[in-house]
Amino acid sequence: MTSLIAAPGLLRASPIDFHGHTMSPSRLLRYLEIKVHDLIQDKDWDSIRVVGGYDRTAVVSRYEKTGKLFNIERPTATVQGRDLVLQAFPGADYVQHYALTIATYLALTGRSADIVTYQPPGQEQCRSALDTLALDLDGDLVIVGWGLQHLAPTNGVWTRGHGYAWQRAEIAGRRVVYLGFLHSIWGDVAGRVVERLAELGAGDVVYIGKVGSLAPGIEPNTWLATGNTSLLRGSLVSWDDFFGDFAAAQGGVQSGLHVSSPSILLEDRDWLAQHTSSYAFVDPEIGPMGAAAHTAGIRFGYLHVISNNLTAQYPADLSNERHDDVLRRRAVLVDRIRTIITRRLAGHPARSVEGTR
Secondary structure (H helix, E strand, O other): EEEEEEOOOEEOOOOOOOOEEOOHHHHHHHHHHHHOHHHHHHHHOOOOEEEEEEOOOEEEOOOOOOOOOOOOOOOEEEEEEEEEEEEEEOHHHHHHHHHHHHHHHHHHHOOOOOOOOOOOOOOHHHHHOOOOOOOOOOOOEEEEEHHHHHHOOOOOOOOEEEEEEEEEEEEEEEEEEEEEEOOOOOHHHHHHHHHHHHHOOEEEEEEEEEEEEOOOOOOOOOEHHHHEEEEEOOOOEOOOOOOOOHHEEEEEEEOOOOOEEOOHHOOHHHHHHHHHOOOOOEEEOOHHHHHHHHHHHOOEOOOOEEEEEOOOOOOOOOOOOOHHHHHHHHHHHHHHHHHHHHHHHHHHHOOHHHOOO
């Protein structure tokens, strides 16, 4: 999907074969239209380059999400004559994913994708991008991810930082911090979030999000997913699971092996055939987060909505997540997530801070 071009460190982003993708071309186009900056959808450019950066003073896409608190920001754009530079929050997976998103969108709309390149951010840039995350933690459970405005206490106050917001609560005698990001924490960025939270003193990290199912017959937005092992860059990684066996034993929860994929654009039917017999779920973040927690010596757990199924075409998928029926079903699942976390905390006291290191 990529090839080297003349400039050092610069890669060309080639569009995927959208006829071979697990989403139909029409649904894939709808998904891409939600993500691609309006300056790309409305104008032609001599070149489009995606780089790592977080600059909200640049041109913000008019297609950014509304109606929710977190994960609303998309890469911003800087116009340089006939050339366009997109700045995605620094992460190797996210920069590649967004470049593939643009290239595939251009191909699907009958335009040349040869103009799309990307420059993977360096390790130091990726690490330092989260230096502004500053919380005073002392063995706290940090719940990060999706749906936090519905999981956190309704009377709580969100304190805003640079690209994130948080609030504190106490659940079953345990200190809990809800942490949401305005920008995407896609792929390896999420792993660095866990690494940073461990540095700040977190005792446990729980990630709430969405996964795709690799198992036939699992209808989207009707089940939750959990587990403690992911296939990450070709190797299995496991972690000390915050939920233990508790979440998997609850009604409406599927447990299984997870695959970490840097981009849904790479999840075509060939990819599915290689993974569907052994693995249950896919998303970009769980593996990097679990690996970071394992390295840091803290517990990690995930409890996700199964948002789509790669094995069959269901009415709900990643292209229509804002539909009323999808939102209604997910609201029920968020209530279930809240209940499971509360029961987990009530039945299993927190370990000492020393015990989590």
